[in-house]
Amino acid sequence: MSTIRSIHARRIWDSRGRPTVEAEVTLADGATGRGIAPAGASRGTREAIELRDGGDRLGGLDVSQALAGIRDEIAPALRGIDALKQEEVDERLIGLDGTVNKARLGGNATVAVSLAVLHAAAASSGMPLWRYCAGGQPVSIPLPEIQIFGGGAHAGRRTDVQDFMVVAQRAQSFAEALEITAEIYRAAGSLMAERGRLQGVADEGGWWPAFDSNEEALDALVSAIERAGYTPGHEAAISLDIAASEFGRNGRYRLAMEDRELDSDGMAEYLLRWCERYPIVSVEDPLAEDDPDGLARFTASVGDRMQVIGDDFLVTNANLVERAAANGNVNAVLIKVNQAGTVSEAKAACAAAKRAGFGTIVSARSGETEDVAIAHLAVGWDSGQLKVGSFARSERMAKWNEVLRIEEQFEAGSVGIRDVFGRGK
Ligand SMILES: O=C(O)[C@@H](CO)OP(=O)(O)O
Numbered sequence: 001m002s003t004i005r006s007i008h009a010r011r012i013w014d015s016r017g018r019p020t021v022e023a024e025v026t027l028a029d030g031a032t033g034r035g036i037a038p039a040g041a042s043r044g045t046r047e048a049i050e051l052r053d054g055g056d057r058l059g060g061l062d063v064s065q066a067l068a069g070i071r072d073e074i075a076p077a078l079r080g081i082d083a084l085k086q087e088e089v090d091e092r093l094i095g096l097d098g099t100v101n102k103a104r105l106g107g108n109a110t111v112a113v114s115l116a117v118l119h120a121a122a123a124s125s126g127m128p129l130w131r132y133c134a135g136g137q138p139v140s141i142p143l144p145e146i147q148i149f150g151g152g153a154h155a156g157r158r159t160d161v162q163d164f165m166v167v168a169q170r171a172q173s174f175a176e177a178l179e180i181t182a183e184i185y186r187a188a189g190s191l192m193a194e195r196g197r198l199q200g201v202a203d204e205g206g207w208w209p210a211f212d213s214n215e216e217a218l219d220a221l222v223s224a225i226e227r228a229g230y231t232p233g234h235e236a237a238i239s240l241d242i243a244a245s246e247f248g249r250n251g252r253y254r255l256a257m258e259d260r261e262l263d264s265d266g267m268a269e270y271l272l273r274w275c276e277r278y279p280i281v282s283v284e285d286p287l288a289e290d291d292p293d294g295l296a297r298f299t300a301s302v303g304d305r306m307q308v309i310g311d312d313f314l315v316t317n318a319n320l321v322e323r324a325a326a327n328g329n330v331n332a333v334l335i336k337v338n339q340a341g342t343v344s345e346a347k348a349a350c351a352a353a354k355r356a357g358f359g360t361i362v363s364a365r366s367g368e369t370e371d372v373a374i375a376h377l378a379v380g381w382d383s384g385q386l387k388v389g390s391f392a393r394s395e396r397m398a399k400w401n402e403v404l405r406i407e408e409q410f411e412a413g414s415v416g417i418r419d420v421f422g423r424g425k
């Protein structure tokens, strides 16, 4: 029987040395599943709230309230529910919390439990997680977006732009995409070393961006692609997460590196110049979450040839995705389970995006753990793309390597890899 027998919650630690929540679910048939809450640094204001509390010595970073909520309220309420009924489980979590943003029990509590139930249900069904998530629907191996330089909130705001990434858009397999990007990553490292600029890595494993301008980082990225023996824009293209909500509000954008302030149109023009000059195929959060008109203008000018992703702007919310599709604010969405707070809500956002013809990118957070669930979600939900950060940090490699294992399970040649525009569907 796949009914939930018990849920245990424990405090574990994430890749930034901060406490986080792990839930462990045991079913009546003995199957178990574990889920861990990741944590973002650049967060959208409408994300599910993670519950953090006093814990004197931890300065408000502790998660003891979230753990207590799982023990005292969530575990008793879910006992006896069939783990195969993920939506029922998640509806119970949403109802129990009772707020619009999981503020009472904490999105970190609900997401850990929701993922743990998903894992346990897959184990009980005797299926790998990706196959269980697919529910019999067609799947694909996602194209990876891999960070080469990590800036913004992940590197003490060393650059304004948060993620400088590479997409190996012509790779024929995930294994090949990883290989190409690893070469570019290492080339970028030696380039930094030669310039006396190598200063370790940022939160997601991308090189610490010791640059004097955002453009210098872009130029270095192009040089790294060339040094690795590839043609920029051909085998390897550039993908950026501007994370503009971090430095833009009320239509004003403060570029610290260049010591200037731009209005919404100025910011868009600044980015459009990059789009002309560099082989950029995807831009995430080019304008702030409170600038939907700016986003719509930006998408109107480049959306026919480029992916424009809403992350902080859409916070993995199906209603917001539908509204964005109607208003043309963006043409793709980042899918982060902990932004929504439950597996079912994230899945609904992904489904809404596909109905709207949006690109979908399953994404990790900047604070991560060894949990590899998102590798399986990207495959099982057929998202087409996966964003996990970089190399050089094992919480990232655990996920990339997991996709390699999943790819091995596919029959050779039966599943094509897609580029950012979904070619090969
Ligand atoms: O903005 C993002 O897309 C993510 C991952 O790069 O960062 P964070 O988890 O800090 O929100």
Ligand SMILES: [Mg+2]
Residues within 6 Å of the ligand: 241, 243, 284, 285, 311, 312, 334
């Ligand atoms: Mg982002």
